[in-house]
Amino acid sequence: MKILLVRPPRIKQAITVSDFMFAEPLGLEMIYGQFEEHHEVEIFDMMVEKGSLTGRLAKVLPEVVGITSLCIDVFEVLSLCREAKGFNPEITTMVGGTQAFLSPRSFADPSVDYIAEFVDESNLKQLFASLELANVDKPEAEEKIALIPGIRTSFKGFASNGVKGRNQYLLPNRESTSRYRPKYSYFGYKPAAIMEFGTGCAKGCEFCLRWRIEGSEEKLIDRELIKKDLASIQEPTIMLVDNDFFASEQKLRTFFCLVRELKLRKNFIVYASVKGILSYEPLVKEFQDLGLKAVIIGYESFNDTELADYRKKSDTHDNLKVARILEHVGIEVWASFIAHPDWSKEDFRKLRKTVSLLKPQISSINPLTPFPNLPLYEKYKDRLLYPREDYKSWSFGQVMIRPSKLSLREYYYELLITNLYVNLVVNHKTEMIKRYGFRRVIRLAAGSVWNLLRYCRLMINVV
Numbered sequence: 001m002k003i004l005l006v007r008p009p010r011i012k013q014a015i016t017v018s019d020f021m022f023a024e025p026l027g028l029e030m031i032y033g034q035f036e037e038h039h040e041v042e043i044f045d046m047m048v049e050k051g052s053l054t055g056r057l058a059k060v061l062p063e064v065v066g067i068t069s070l071c072i073d074v075f076e077v078l079s080l081c082r083e084a085k086g087f088n089p090e091i092t093t094m095v096g097g098t099q100a101f102l103s104p105r106s107f108a109d110p111s112v113d114y115i116a117e118f119v120d121e122s123n124l125k126q127l128f129a130s131l132e133l134a135n136v137d138k139p140e141a142e143e144k145i146a147l148i149p150g151i152r153t154s155f156k157g158f159a160s161n162g163v164k165g166r167n168q169y170l171l172p173n174r175e176s177t178s179r180y181r182p183k184y185s186y187f188g189y190k191p192a193a194i195m196e197f198g199t200g201c202a203k204g205c206e207f208c209l210r211w212r213i214e215g216s217e218e219k220l221i222d223r224e225l226i227k228k229d230l231a232s233i234q235e236p237t238i239m240l241v242d243n244d245f246f247a248s249e250q251k252l253r254t255f256f257c258l259v260r261e262l263k264l265r266k267n268f269i270v271y272a273s274v275k276g277i278l279s280y281e282p283l284v285k286e287f288q289d290l291g292l293k294a295v296i297i298g299y300e301s302f303n304d305t306e307l308a309d310y311r312k313k314s315d316t317h318d319n320l321k322v323a324r325i326l327e328h329v330g331i332e333v334w335a336s337f338i339a340h341p342d343w344s345k346e347d348f349r350k351l352r353k354t355v356s357l358l359k360p361q362i363s364s365i366n367p368l369t370p371f372p373n374l375p376l377y378e379k380y381k382d383r384l385l386y387p388r389e390d391y392k393s394w395s396f397g398q399v400m401i402r403p404s405k406l407s408l409r410e411y412y413y414e415l416l417i418t419n420l421y422v423n424l425v426v427n428h429k430t431e432m433i434k435r436y437g438f439r440r441v442i443r444l445a446a447g448s449v450w451n452l453l454r455y456c457r458l459m460i461n462v463v
């Protein structure tokens with residue numbers, strides 16, 4: 001079969017998809033890896049490509065079009081499925097990815113044939129065998145597909161077949177995106193690859209979707225698979241997208257062993273928790289010697305009550321300790337903060353003060369987003385500014401909960417001023433240029449400016 005795997009184009013509302021943070025479609029590379037042996041597969045990355053889907057369909061003439069999705073992509077994905085069906089109604093359309101897992105019903109549309117709620121080696125094999133069978137005996141194939149765990153079908157009204165599961169980390173084929181790879185970047189490092197070393201997160205912070213996606217159990221991915229994957233990466237920088245790379249000493253040590261065994265000389269960027277860094281502080285330096293360059297960390301707030309409410313396992317005192325540890329060893333920090341909807345002007349001022357004490361190289365301050373799959377959604381349901389079906393607004397970069405102490409416009413103004421202050425005033429740009437080089441600092445600054453422009457637009461458009 002000919003299979004075209006598609007990543008939808010950039011969505012205007014996204015903040016991360018600028019030159020400073022623009023990662024490869026890892027999920028599609030995994031699907032490619034599963035089928036390349038027996039099928040003709042191609043990845044069409046519309047975040048990079050200028051051409052239309054129809055243009056590509058005319059060249060490839062696929063039988064199956066599989067599209068990956070995040071929440072803000074829903075309308076775009078549906079429009080691509082309609083385009084595929086419009087080009088040739090015989091094309092089988094299939095949607096997978098984060099949104100298909102978190103909210104499969106958002107793709108219940110006549111233009112979609114299958115929703116892959118979760119995938120693993122086994123259900124993917126069954127699905128593609130059945131699709132081949134459909135060319136010979138459609139009713140029998142449909143009967144079989146309806147029983148495959150994790151696959152929702154249009155002919156069953158997209159009802160779940162009742163089997164629960166999670167996405168399996170499969171070996172990606174990185175060459176499948178070779179023509180796009182020079183464009184992929186993370187944190188201003190370009191080119192950069194992304195991968196995962198362990199899945200799940202036991203911390204369960206109230207605002208975080210990631211434990212909902214991967215589960216609360218922290219597990220290491222199969223060592224041999226990771227070894228192959230690591231060895232296949234050509235880029236000088238690898239971003240490890242695990243929820244908390246400092247989740248355990250065993251995790252860190254296993255990774256160090258692999259890096260030594262493969263004699264890798266790479267830049268590594270990781271997400272880490274404050275608690276993890278405090279618990280395994282002596283390993284920070286060892287990791288740095290092996291290539292750790294930057295850490296993405298959630299400091300979230302200046303206020304201990306808020307941190308406790310978010311179910312964070314650390315307080316403001318811990319945040320400061322970690323900031324000093326990372327500053328001392330010379331690891332770059334990208335800190336994220338959550339603007340609470342009940343903040344006053346004074347609270348924003350307190351945040352600015354806290355950021356100048358913590359001194360991260362980059363700070364992103366995003367409004368609290370009570371995502372539909374989180375307990376927070378119920379808590380703030382009555383104060384929501386947008387309905388859950390307004391998918392594009394759920395970008396983590398837009399005010400979703402009506403502020404209680406400021407008007408919406410004042411709130412956006414505070415967000416704008418605070419982002420401007422912490423990224424353009426607090427960070428000593430000349431020191432950063434000396435340390436990280438002009439090009440990287442320009443890329444990082446471009447990310448901040450992009451964010452600021454968004455807030456400007458949102459502030460002006462408030463009704």
Ligand code: B12
Nearest residue numbers: 011014015016027066067068070071096097116167168395
């Ligand atoms: C890397 C990353 C990115 C990359 C690339 C994402 C991509 N897929 O194209 C970049 C930097 C571009 C990005 C951007 C954004 N991201 Co992002 N990103 C991530 C991150 C860190 C890792 C995602 C990943 O690669 N996971 C590993 C892969 C293997 O998993 P996967 O894609 O789900 O694939 C599996 C299955 O789903 C399946 N699959 C995937 N696609 C398909 C397709 C078919 C047909 C089939 C059958 C199967 C299948 O195959 C894989 C098997 O394991 C996650 C956090 C996390 N750890 O989950 C956030 C995350 C996914 N991002 C998120 C968000 C909010 C965004 C932005 C909106 C942020 C912003 N405000 O700018 C933008 C949106 C960009 C846009 N659409 O324009 C949210 C998602 C929320 C949601 N419900 O959708 C997450 C969960 C982070 C968070 N805040 O909690 N992101």
